[in-house]
Amino acid sequence: MELRVEQLIAGYPGHRAVAGVDLTVPSGEVVAIVGPNGCGKSTLLRSIARLHQPESGRILAGDADIWQLRQRQAAHRIALLPQSPLAPEAVTVAGLVRYGRHPHQGLFRQWSREDERAVGEALRATGVAGLADRRLDQLSGGQRQRCWLAMVLAQETPVVLLDEPTSALDIGHAVEVLDLVREVAVAGRTVVMVLHDLAGAARYADTVVAMKDGRIVAQGAPRDVVDSALVRELYGIEADILQAPDDGSPVVVPAARHAAAAVAAR
Incomplete structure (x- = not known):
């Protein structure tokens, strides 16, 4: 676009x-x-x-x-990754990336297979699928940045x-x-x-x-x-x-x- x-x-x-x-x-x-x-x-x-x-x-x-x-x-x-993003305390990598699907949720549309697919693809594209169950605050700076990028990509x-x-x-x-x-x-x-x-x-x-x-x-x-x-x-x-x-x-x-x-x- x-x-x-x-x-x-x-x-x-x-x-x-x-x-x-x-x-x-x-x-x-x-x-x-x-x-x-x-x-x-x-x-x-x-x-x-x-x-x-x-x-x-x-x-x-x-x-x-x-x-x-x-x-x-x-x-x-349009999706934005700000310079200093803040994550909820103790959030996991997968939990963070799921936030990227928020614009696709609504009163009559809850979590779906399409959302799960988007999250999985974003995790794999950024190379953090193996960290999905890890807490974000336990990762290195480079790993965290890739996780934030995964969240943005999941917004599709x-x-x-x-x-x-x-x-x-x-x-x-x-x-x-x-x-x-x-x-x-x-x-x-x-x-x-x-x-x-x-x-x-x-x-x-x-x-x-x-x-x-x-x-x-x-x-x-x-x-x-x-x-x-x-x-x-x-x-x-x-x-x-x-x-x-x-x-x-x-x-x-x-x-x-x-x-x-x-x-x-x-």
Whole structure:
């Protein structure tokens, strides 16, 4: 399902966080939104997820404006994994993933074989089926993040939103999560994720969207937009941009300020 954001304006009292953003995400692609702290990327994601009411503009999932839908209808189209999700105390992995089926429940529709199938597929897709009976609080950070992703996948929405899915993970677990994100897109879902890690965005996203001061300052394929000028504009630092030997994706190598000063002094 294609996701479109049209002239979106959103903010808070006295502060405009998103200033007229246009964005199109084709079905089955991964878009990574990057930029410095306070640039508006999380507010944009929260607006798409119906957690922050925009001032104006439209957000369309397929042919429907999500802010014109009922909450349950929107939850059939878009699922969000927030940056710091909270789980009920002592919940098991299977119990957590079952929460993803909540939008499919109702007064006349209780737990079904279809729900059980969706939960089982999500557990297997994220590699945590063997942990189904374990308590979430007994797992490592990487395992927990995969369990949260399983919950989102169990919701079976065509659009998946991820807010900093690799935060607080070591490089090994971060790679596992981003590999899983790619698999989700290959399976046909549309993925929009906010990342602080520009290198990870360049490696795993089909499109990088760079934001600054509430506006998009660059967007396109990573090898077309990730360069030293963009790093300088976003973060105020110098960086060398190398190419990954296997696929040519950009590799960002920040220049240490003390090293640059030593070279200048020669």
